[in-house]
Amino acid sequence: MNSQVDKTTLSGLAIAGAPKAFDHILHVGRPNIGNRQRFLDRVNEALDRRWLSNAGRFVTEFERAVEQKLGVRHCVAMCNGTVALEIAIRALGLHGEVIVPSFTFIATAHALQWQEITPVFCDIDPRTHNMAAELVERMITPRTTGIIGVHLWGRPCDVGELETIAQRRGLALLFDASHAFGCSCQHRMIGSFGRAEVFSFHATKCLNTCEGGAVVTNDSDLAGRCRLMKNFGFEGYDRVTHIGTNGKMDELSAAMGLTVLEDFEAIVERNRRSYDHYSALLVGLPGVSPVRYDPAQVQNFQYVVAEIDEAAAGISRNDVLTVLLCENVLGRRYFYPGCHRMEPYKSLFPHAGLLLPETERLVERVLVLPAGDAVTQDEIALICRMIRTCIEQPREVRALLERNSAAIRELRCDMRVPPPPSGEQHADR
Numbered sequence: 147m148n149s150q151v152d153k154t155t156l157s158g159l160a161i162a163g164a165p166k167a168f169d170h171i172l173h174v175g176r177p178n179i180g181n182r183q184r185f186l187d188r189v190n191e192a193l194d195r196r197w198l199s200n201a202g203r204f205v206t207e208f209e210r211a212v213e214q215k216l217g218v219r220h221c222v223a224m225c226n227g228t229v230a231l232e233i234a235i236r237a238l239g240l241h242g243e244v245i246v247p248s249f250t251f252i253a254t255a256h257a258l259q260w261q262e263i264t265p266v267f268c269d270i271d272p273r274t275h276n277m278a279a280e281l282v283e284r285m286i287t288p289r290t291t292g293i294i295g296v297h298l299w300g301r302p303c304d305v306g307e308l309e310t311i312a313q314r315r316g317l318a319l320l321f322d323a324s325h326a327f328g329c330s331c332q333h334r335m336i337g338s339f340g341r342a343e344v345f346s347f348h349a350t351k352c353l354n355t356c357e358g359g360a361v362v363t364n365d366s367d368l369a370g371r372c373r374l375m376k377n378f379g380f381e382g383y384d385r386v387t388h389i390g391t392n393g394k395m396d397e398l399s400a401a402m403g404l405t406v407l408e409d410f411e412a413i414v415e416r417n418r419r420s421y422d423h424y425s426a427l428l429v430g431l432p433g434v435s436p437v438r439y440d441p442a443q444v445q446n447f448q449y450v451v452a453e454i455d456e457a458a459a460g461i462s463r464n465d466v467l468t469v470l471l472c473e474n475v476l477g478r479r480y481f482y483p484g485c486h487r488m489e490p491y492k493s494l495f496p497h498a499g500l501l502l503p504e505t506e507r508l509v510e511r512v513l514v515l516p517a518g519d520a521v522t523q524d525e526i527a528l529i530c531r532m533i534r535t536c537i538e539q540p541r542e543v544r545a546l547l548e549r550n551s552a553a554i555r556e557l558r559c560d561m562r563v564p565p566p567p568s569g570e571q572h573a574d575r
């Protein structure tokens with residue numbers, strides 16, 4: 147942190163030519179790694195055993211630990227959340243069309259389209275950022291076979307209403323719970339709702355296994371099918387009874403998962419402290435609203451999300467983000483521009499946006515800030531101070547951005563990542 151510069155004044159900002167607030171980049175989703183020695187001990191143990199994959203001891207132990215923590219009968223660990231989604235979708239026999247939100251990570255849609263199932267994008271409730279259950283029913287056609295709800299930011303989607311609709315219309319209900327490990331809904335841990343729930347344990351998620359994911363369910367038949375499918379359909383040596391793929395989690399990933407699980411309460415506590423600090427400093431800034439979590443439910447506080455309403459703040463989310471990027475704060479505008487405006491969906495469904503007005507409004511407002519382990523309390527205070535400067539002098543900040551646009555292109559820390567070939571930003575991590 148560069149404490150020499152006064153970020154309370156316009157001239158102290160990097161966009162005005164002052165030194166950056168931070169000399170290293172502050173990231174969203176810096177991995178939670180737990181006790182390093184415990185992890186290394188486990189790695190050595192796996193090497194000593196010479197057992198690195200295929201139902202190894204750590205993967206089995208990890209699955210039982212997840213089942214116990216979530217109070218769910220079956221956890222089938224996999225190599226990542228996307229493959230876990232693909233396998234859950236296939237094991238449920240989904241086909242035709244499946245209703246999903248567009249305001250989600252692209253993998254939710256891709257997991258369907260990859261198997262030639264059409265994702266039908268449903269709009270969100272702007273208050274919760276989750277799929278608006280009251281709009282789901284009108285998206286159902288004779289080809290619809292399922293609904294995938296996403297618990298965005300770990301806030302449960304409208305589970306009760308979605309269950310009612312799924313039951314009434316004979317549809318399978320699956321949840322993408324990638325953000326929601328360790329969160330509760332209706333005072334029950336997320337993991338046992340719907341026919342199955344899928345977690346991602348990607349490095350940026352609250353529970354990290356480097357790469358990893360799982361299908362969790364109380365349905366023994368479904369869990370059995372997922373187990374077969376993630377291991378090429380092998381039911382025993384030389385006996386393949388099902389079509390399958392390779393979705394197995396390896397032992398070193400499970401070793402990381404077990405280590406992070408041991409530290410999970412402390413990680414959530416750190417996340418909560420950083421969330422509370424941001425909230426306290428952002429609340430009351432005109433046009434800025436931090437996303438709130440229901441105090442009655444358990445949360446993992448992995449995401450600190452603020453909405454910036456340009457009309458009230460006097461400055462757009464994009465401009466605030468540019469100011470932060472120039473200070474080495476790599477905030478993210480998840481899930482801009484919405485799945486429906488990314489390929490192949492943009493070309494397949496060019497008019498999908500007509501039914502997604504709230505999604506299109508929200509993607510212009512959301513800003514995800516570096517949180518948890520990635521930032522100290524002082525760093526949070528400085529980030530909020532700079533956001534405050536933007537809100538207090540919006541016209542001056544906009545003028546600076548315009549006047550120094552060439553220099554700013556060089557200053558932005560996101561410019562160190564080469565842009566993808568299309569020249570468009572993707573909403574990955």
Ligand SMILES: *Cc1c(COP(=O)(O)O)cnc(C)c1O
Binds near residue numbers: 324346348
């Ligand atoms: C991270 C994420 C996924 C994909 O998980 P991977 O483990 O990265 O494959 C899917 N859906 C959502 C909502 C996610 O955030």
